[in-house]
Amino acid sequence: MAHEVKTTCPYCGVGCGVIARVSDDGAVSVKGDPEHPANFGRLCSKGAALAETLDLDGRLLHPEIGGRRAGWDEALDLVAEKFSQSIAEHGPDSVALYVSGQLLTEDYYLANKLMKGFIGSANIDTNSRLCMSSSVAGHRRAFGSDTVPGSYEDLELADLVILTGSNMAWCHPVLYQRLAAAKANRPEMQVVVIDPRRTMTADIADMHLAIAPDGDVALFNGLLVHLAESGAIGWDYVSANTNGFAEALQAASGLDLPALSDATGLAQKQLREFFRLFEATEKVVTCYSQGVNQSSAGTDKVNAILNCHLAAGRIGRPGMGPFSLTGQPNAMGGREVGGLANMLAAHLDIEKSVDRDLVRRFWGAPAVASKPGLKAVDMFRAVADGRIKALWIMATNPVVSMPDADAVEAAIKACPFVVVSEMQRQTDTARHAHVALPSLGWGEKDGTVTNSERRISRQRAFLAAPGEARADWWQLAEVARRMGFQEAFRHSSQSEIFAEHAALSGFENDGRRDFDISAHAVIETAAYDALAPFQWPQPKDKAPQERRFFAEGGFYHADGRARFIAVQAPQPRRVDAAFPYTLNTGRVRDHWHTMTRSGKSARLSSHLAEPFVEIHPRDAQTIGVSDADLVTIESPLGAAIVRALVTDRQAEGNLFVPMHWNDQFASKARIDALVAPLTDPFSGQPASKNVAVRAKRFSAKTYGFAVSATKPEGLDAAYWAVAKAEGGWRMELAQTDVDGDWIDWCRKAFSIPAEIDPIGYTDRTSGEFRLAFFDGERLLAALFLSPRPVAVARNWAVSQLSASHANLSKRFAVAAGRPGADKPDPGATVCSCFSVGVNQITAAIREGCHSVEAVGQKTSAGTNCGSCRSEIRGIIHACLAAAAE
Template identity: 60%
Template sequence: MKHTDETARTVKTTCAYCGVGCGIVATPQADGSVAIAGDPDHPANFGRLCSKGSALGETLGLEERVLLPVVEGRQAGWDEALDRVARTFTRTIEAHGPDSVAFYLSGQLLTEDYYVANKLMKGFIGSGNIDTNSRLCMASSVAGHKRAFGADTVPGTYADLENADLLVLTGSNLAWCHPVIFQRIAAAKAVRPHMRIVVIDPRRTATCELADIHLALAPDSDVALFCGLLHALSESGAIDDAYVARHTEGFSAALRVARTIKVRDVAARTGLADADIRSFYDLFAWTEKTVTVYSQGVNQSASGTDKVNAIINCHLATGRIGKPGTGPFSVTGQPNAMGGREVGGMANMLAAHMAIENPAHRETVATFWNAPNLAERPGLKAVELFEAVRAGTIKALWIGGTNPVVSMPDADRVAAALRACPFVVVSDVLRHTDTTAFAHVLLPAAAWGEKNGTVTNSERRISRQRPFLPLPGEARPDWAIFADVARRMGFSGFGYKSAAEVFDEHARLSARGNEGARDFDIGGLAGLDEAGYDGLEPVQWPVREGAGTPGTDDKRFFADGRFYHADGRARFVAVEPPQDGTCAPFILNTGRVRDHWHTMTRTGLSARLSAHIAEPFAELHPEDARRLAISAADLVEVSSPHGTAVVRALVTDRQRPGSVFVPMHWTKRYAPSARIGAVAHPISDPHSGQPALKSTGATVRRFEAAWYGFAILKTRPDLERIGAGLAYVAAARSGDGWRLELAGTAALKDARALALELCAQPSAETVAYRDARTGAERFAAFFEGQLLGAVYLSPEPVALQRNWVVAQLALERFGPQERVQLLAGRGRADRPDPGAIVCSCFSVGINQITALVASGQAASVEAVGAALNAGTNCGSCRSEISTIIGRAAIKVPA
């Protein structure tokens, strides 16, 4: 099923994924598809797109959408659904007070959506209980910025990353998580080879391919590393004494703590060699144009805020802030994490970067909104919020645009909380997620491609997200849903007719009583009519009223040395390295892979994006794998006191011994056993409330399976039905159907019956093969000559040419020879298996690249691109290609 009434016009909009904020050109086609390209005029990406952005057109189908409101499991009309929401929230507040209700929202909402929801909760319901999944993403950056600068200000721009002579990437796998920024940096380094790049990360990620130095430090030892750096800067005479004296406070206290941390102490805490530490310290000390980029590896920690301030301390001490090519730079993980911060979308904020604990700010907001009951104190942060739901303190919860049953730590406890909650509202795009299963009322929201509003990227650049598809079914924009509920609850001030009206109010509030006192000010964008709003070009804030025509030139904060504390000075924060953490056998680290996004509600719809990594995995160092008798294709069980996940083993020396990395993306819909959020502990940073998702104490053991399986199917498997009898199942879209990895702990009594159940056609014709020696069995099922699926079962992990097998789903007819080859699981010699997909854009596999290098036809990434196109589109796979070339070259005789 596709959208209808598409037009042929081309629309400029903004990408739906990470905080880079890439511009996109979308052109609906006559056949209902949408052509996606990078916007060459957008200053975030200049036409570049990553693999996820390039594949957005493949995620727009309606087959899994919720298109009508659902009340208690049945379809209903909007009036019934919204009346139920408004009535239940009103009665709950009347009976138990405003803090008995809460909203939990998403950095994938637009700024206008966020603004209306925040106004409703904080201004009219009167509670601070509105938080967002940005709490899991950037809360420690927010807290660190406010401590240091007096405001949540990201001071720099993307141009600073390109102009720096030293780029320090810490806790940030840019190559996979922010690929377009990474490609901009790679291009800059190619032009300016003297640029040095230091990557600080426990794992050797794809980003390390560009690094001059990789510091594989122990998990959560960043504070020690940067405290030691501050000490080293002082010892080497690199402190900018004049800058410190004129523009900062607290330096002596911060340095006093740092001086207790010598290089040998840093080495002991980080596990790094003294020489490597000194090399990094010397580079930082004597490179004036230095930028430090950080992301989730810094933020998602029980000491995340201190990590942020330890980094900022080093930049303040050297005066490397507010100038081109310098500064600390936080890159956001979601498309509108920054916009949510601008409107006060988290529990401890007011709108327009005002402080909820500041009486003057509360008065400004309350007067502007004519709000009768403005919240006077922060609400519950994400982990606390769901604990309050579980405890029964919060009795009505509205979840918008996010999937906390997968993404939150201690996720099974979150599921239990929702199960026990008297009233759960979910506004979302998809009918079936791990979270919508708990909704008493499910509201169909507009999706990317249908939404109209703005987002703000990591460099504070506001871009328009414009609709290029009609709203399907009865879906509505999130801001309109919140506004309608507010009106039904009897609140005035929610009579918006368009997103432009919401944005205008947001812009006017940002300027109210500001006059330069607050960093966030877009008063110069107030007063836009519908045409002006529709035509708004990407622009960085601040855009102050009367400052002239908004431009797109880079804007940088703190060039004048003035900050947002009352005295205009920045603050050093004296931070101490945390005590050694868990003594568990392993430290569990969670994060992203290249081609998937959050809980796969969007990327899981694209076969191309599933081709690179089709199932969940646990990345283990070879020493740990040998010690635990784990082989590369085995399944492993990763456990903590909170839960257990079963995933595939990936044995690689990219990982540190004693650490295990498991990606966050897989859900009940795609791999029921692999919800790693259920394993993650709920420990949070005491300042920011951000969960420490990078450092759960865990155990790892080989999962003892009685049999393994691989299957290809024409139709989506019902994992709810078949998964109950399986210990492990992972499903992925692939070409013209689906691919499955399977395993069970009990011996199979009837392999043919399992194959027919997977194919969902008990009357299908089957062809079969059984190897009496190994016990392997293989089945292919046909109905009226059409292939329904093939199933391969074995006592050991199934070895076959997976990509070749998957490609057989595209064939229309199978003769005897084709059936034999299908059961064999491999093609003819003249059709070699491409191997695991490396380049998603052009479906190029590792075997193709390896063969090209081994033949002597290519010895560089550029040569591979010229021959196979791999790496020539989005560039996300270039670092992986470089690694393959290096390994293949070693095998080629001199």
């Protein structure tokens, strides 16, 4: 019988509500939940495509030991035995857990309870270290707690929204659509985007400040000085609620305006305009994300921002305050349970004996870890040098996402015992597991997550567990029991774990700690199952309320006052002639992390189907690269090969490469292999936005594009990138020579039976070579080769995998790679929701559609999730500008 389940999206930290509908035949569809206060029914392209990622292709469906199938008891016994043996022989710090913001809070809670309370080591860290730990450190230094003061509503109430280090349009699309709608309703609202790149987020910006990499501390220090000189300090608030203003102002005063211009890369006029705008606008929200956090000065950047809001007293009131946008669906939940190696559960401090004692007594633990554990980068160094001998990795792929990723892979391969809890069997990390444990995925697992505005929502299961997959919390509890900790890990459901977590949050609290959800400390299963989204805090015996923090002080340092933090701008990186370019890594609109989920969706892969580098036209000219050429990017640590995207949206001297592509989807595109393990000294967060590299054209003799009904395997090519497509797969490739038997190559790569002969042709003048293999009326594969990047109507070629080819002449059209006049090429996909291409949009513009709304009415592009509206607007502007010339 068809049924609907309300759940929460598993992608970014916005935490959108989703309604999943399971039809009578088992088919799943998704839509936004109009009642969820994070998104009010909106979904981005990734959320809208969730149903397309639920197949069992590549799933790990049973435990494995050494690559062979095993039973749960055998696998869990071995994990417990190896961990216990290492602890007995080498001490508790010889084992470690590396976990993830993809875990549910209940999973996270038991992982931390096991490691910090019962194993007695704090060697548990999370991939949230890579995205939000500088924000955590900045909050704790300033506020005395890891508190996000505001709510999403503040974005709509503000008169000035500053987006710094945040490509909100692509990384938090639903929040961006809320902001864009608010600005459309109140055109007087001002938006400032601070980013070296002119990203799609700048589409709604009244001011774009193309700041130099790591110029943020200097910029906000300059703003603090300006506020002091212009009389805009909120002295009543500062004197009543803060300490350290004079010291912070003195530290910020080291640069005059010309020096500030040099440090930020911004014109003095731009600086003055920005400072005056902040000064004159009371309702200011400053949103920041990875461009701030992922830096060797990330914590200082955060505090430079917080200093300005504290100084102006613009915090905790409607429409004003600093706002950290978290990257993962449960990064906040992980922080609440002490997921980071230097924290304890319930926002308690591992370095305070009184907090350790509180947790020890609540858990009945033998000895809570007495010192911070190893943060992510140091953890994998310890794996490499042998200090850590047993490692359990859960729901993350560090071989792709960690800096110096090749060294991380080598460390994992050399580790004596590695456990990986995963959905997919062949991730770049899971392939090195001694024990692989099959975990539940979205739609199968059940628990809670917390979004960026401190809102806790339920993820609910609506699919049966496939094979022998089990919840991560169950795996942890079973290993804990086998290690001798039966009494403390008797949990039989996620609701019991959540209740314990809630009880700890209120234990001996009495308002002294920010995180308190003790209203749910005795929650029963039925109430847990029906739990509606709520924002913390929700203390016991108090009416639920939505609240902001710090409007009237009430900080969590011992004296109740905030701390201004004296920060100084870091010295700019000296340009090394051998590595003259600055590499910036990040996300794209339609993919997520290392693509183990989003890579399953043909729709999501249609927008950007291969790894690429954004490069300024003058830089491209310098290294002899044209649009669509291949580029080798190198740092002292490694190299990658990616496609050139030449654009003046990128600042000269800077390169941008997404972090998503891995060894499952491309031959050499793990971009974090180039990133040095340089970290912020306070947070331990790696610096992924300012990497010295060099770039050169990759000299290929043969370029190729292919479509195939089956996934390409065993690829023999100097460069390749594959992506899921409607009806099969698409592939880009390049070779450094022109020789070879391409028919045999296709048979091996695309599993073409020997009895099927191809059709095709060779153009000796152009050097182009085409092959197509048909099985009756069905296209099995087509390969298009050229001595230059292949000019083929790619989306049309992909569509031929699903077409019928009874007409022999139509088969030769496939080999030619050109649609007929009756089948116009849609062009590269712009709108993933409705598969609308750039050629279709430009055709609508030629027909008089000169607004995003008009294009939407004509083509449907941009009318669903809205993530592509910025791109559509850019196409409109470009077409109209060209027509006016």
